[in-house]
Amino acid sequence: MRSLRAEADPSEGPETTKAKVKAKAKYRNYTEGKLLDRVYNTYLLMHTHQTVDFVRKKSAEYGSCSLRKMSAMEALELLDQLVDESDPDVDFPNSYHAYQTAEGIRRAHPDKDWFHLVGLLHDLGKVLALFGEPQWAVVGDTFPVGCKVQKSVVFRDSTFHDNPDTRDPLYSTEYGMYQPRCGLENVLMSWGHDEYMYRVMKFNGFALPKEAFYMVRFHSFYPWHAHGDYLHLCTEEDLRMLPWVRELNKFDLYTKQEELPDVQQLRGYYQSLMDKYCPGQLCW
Secondary structure (H helix, E strand, C coil): CCCCCCCCCCCCCHHHHHHHHHHHCCCCCCCCCCCHHHHHHHHHHHHHHCCHHHHHHHHHHHCCCCCCEECHHHHHHHHHHCCCCCCCCCCCCHHHHHHHHHHHHHHHCCCCHHHHHHHHHCCHHHHHHHCCCCHHHCCCCCCECCCCCCCCCCCHHHHCCCCHHHHCCCCCCCCCCCCCCCCHHHCCECCCHHHHHHHHHHHHCCCCCHHHHHHHHHCCCHHHHCCCCCHHHCCHHHHHHHHHHHHHHHHHHHCCCCCCCCHHHHHHHHHHHHHHHCCCCEEC
16 A cells, blocks of 8 residues: 655645635535536436436446547547536636646655646546536536435435435435445446546556556545545445545645646646556547
8 A cells, every 4th residue: 555645835834724724615615606506407417317227327338448549648638628517616628627636736746656647637537528428427526326325415405306216215225235335346336537537547557556546436426535424335445545535635626726727838747647657549
């Protein structure tokens, strides 16, 4: 297991810490904001249609990674065309968010170049929205299907009323179709960019550590890594990986800002990481 330690910033005193806490409170606001209607409607569709049957169908459809061939950089450039409709914090193309996340990780973990790359590619699975999938089947927080929806799932109380699985006598129970501590790798998550990108990484044999695959696969599982729900399905291995998912989340969430990075200046460094860890044409 790799150690997780960020570089300390000696300039951060108590006042800086207070300011950061206050600043963090503005993120993931699902009660007000100019983008709220767009965000709510995305989750309403997601929570209506993401069922066990739907997830199994999409998993079979995309599991063979036979849609097209392109490099990781070509996939990243496609995200110039995508604005995430589930995100209450940003209204600019997802490609910029990728660089913001990666650069935040690079500053905090200068010795972990593989982690820098994870920051850059963690959302590449969102290309599915450019391949014809509706955004509700690609973006947003993920949650396990096939068991009771936990309280911390975004808009839980107002968006699941037309989801047929909530009326299923098995799927509506705490464990649903799962066994206690069965492990997240054995849980069927709502279909989206996390699972799709994880499949792409596995299929193409990305030369990255286990932690990288895990972070990508579960970075949108906020009910678990941010709120502590669904622990009854976790193994000790899941709990060992949890700090890594939370570390990625710090940069995934808190580096979002309107000041956009100079992509042309950064492109060369990240292309070198792609050449090292996931070179050439990849199957998607």
